Structures are given as C-alpha cells and as structure tokens.
Amino acid sequence: MGQANGLVATDAGMQVLWHRKPFSHVVDYDTWDEELLEDGGIPRHIEAGSMVPLSTGMDGAWEYIVRWGADAALTEAEQQHVVVRSEPYLLVSETDVRVSGIEHITGNAEEDEGFPVQLEPGRWSVTTHLIDAEAFGEPLDFVVLIKPSTGQERYRTSEQPFERK
Template sequence: MLVLWDPQRFEAVVDYDTWEDELLEDEDILRHIQAGVLVPLNVGGDGAFGVLVRSGTAVEPAMLTEREAAHRLVASQPYLFVSRGRALVGGIEGVSGDVSDGVLEQPVPEGRCAVVVHLIDWQAEAGSQDKERRPVPGALPDFVVLVNPAQLGQGTFRSEVNTFEAPNG
C-alpha cells in the first residue's frame, strides 16, 4: 500500500518496532486516517505505481489536466489531511519522520486539506507503453493525488483503508 503522510506526526517511528506499534494493523492505519495524518493510495494489491501529487490553494485549486481526466478510472471521496506544510508519499513500510529512498516529498497548503486520489488508466493512452509494456517517458502516472485546502464547512471526509469504493457496492 502507498500512503501520503505528515512526517512530523511520525517522527517517533525510527525502526521496525516503532513502525509496528503505529501501523501494523488496519485499525492502526484507520486511526491515523481519521486523525488526518495519513491518506491511503490503496487498490488492494501489490505493485510498482507511479504517483503524481499536485497541491493547490483556495484561489487556484489543484485539478486534473485534460489528459489525466480523459484517462481517469475512478476518484476517491476526499480524505482529511491536516498539513503542516509538507507531505511524504511512499510505501507504508517507509512511513517515518524522514525522507528515505523512494519517498516523494511535496509541499502542501498548511491547515485542513481535502485530498482526492484519482486512479488513472495510463495504459489506455496511445503510445504510453514500450514493446515490453513498460511506461515510456512522459506516460501518465497510476495515481494523481490532489491536495487542496478544505472548503469552509466541509466536515465529511472518507476514512477507509481502501481508497476507492468497490464496484457494485
């Protein structure tokens, strides 16, 4: 599972034992989601995924490009993310207060943010793959994550470990 998290909230995670205390079980992950310090990018399977995080402001919110929107499969309901100005994105096993190899760091608006995760069917775009079916340079990512300040009065946020609703319920 990939996740977006607040590194300051996980400064005490310094080794496997402290990670296990915070994130081993779904109930642990759910607690962090509900606290607004972790957002799952979870499709229920393993893999190597491309992720693009885009953040906006109240005046200029982050949005999908036309190209991304044309290949979007599904979007999550907004997740709460209480930001201190930056977010990290990587595998859940890498959650800590530090930026390690393979972890993306992104500046984000401070305060209460709404995070919407978009699953992109990048393979559907013509010319996106080489002859081994690997993404070519410039191919769309698997996930586009939009982080925007929460709207005034927005009080309902998704709080599920699975990022997207299952098809047909």
C-alpha cells in the first residue's frame, strides 16, 4: 500500500485528484478556463476519470491522506471519526497524479501545488472520507482511498463528492 499526505489549499472551492496528461496543454488561465469551465469541462473530466473532486465546495486549506493499492483502508481510529464518505469515482491514471486545488491544474510541472501520488497507470476506484478532525484529535480532514477498479463499480459523476442533506 502506498501513502502520501499534505495540506491542500484552494481559493476556487474544490480540491481534486487529477493526472497531468489530459491537461498537458493547460499553460495559462485562458487554456485552463477553456479546458475546465467551458463546454461542461469539469463534469466531462470527472466522467472520463481524469479528475476526481475531493472537497466540500469551500475555500480554504485541509489536511489530506491518500492511500492506494488493493489493501488501502482506513485505520480503526479513522473509521470511528468518519463524518461522511463519497460513493466511488473513476480515476484513469496514465501519468503524474496529484492532489491540489482545481485552480492549480496545469500541464507545467514547475508550477505544481499540492502533492504527488505515486500511482501506477490503470483504472482506479476512489472514495473520499471526511474526518471529524476535532474529535479525531489530529490535523486530518480527509482520507482518500484508491483501489484497483473491478470493472463492476457504478461511478459517481457529481462535482460534489458528498450528498447534501
């Protein structure tokens, strides 16, 4: 099982797990806007598996742990402090997977924000778990689990990872 973690900030209301190849041509705000905001870009990338929304839709910075592999799981303590979990999302990784604010998606590695996830190429099933950090007693807000896709999953395609009640 692999693991990566870090503090991830956004001023655009969305942290995402994404891989660089589909965004290799994004080099400035105009190309970012054209790729993600025009013609339903965000939903298109979610459905294709090139980007997974992870956050609650608010600006700010949160602590993330990402675990991947067939045995990726929550710890016992994390399980006790899950507030809500997402349904699975599809991630099709080919290259350079990262967690960052959506506004930091770029084809230029020198401009990277967030942190890398050393994921092998393939089809993956991603679930996000919101943790009650105060009750947990540690600075941890989200745990993201990435497991190999079985090909049988139904994937969520909403820009909001959690159902609003």
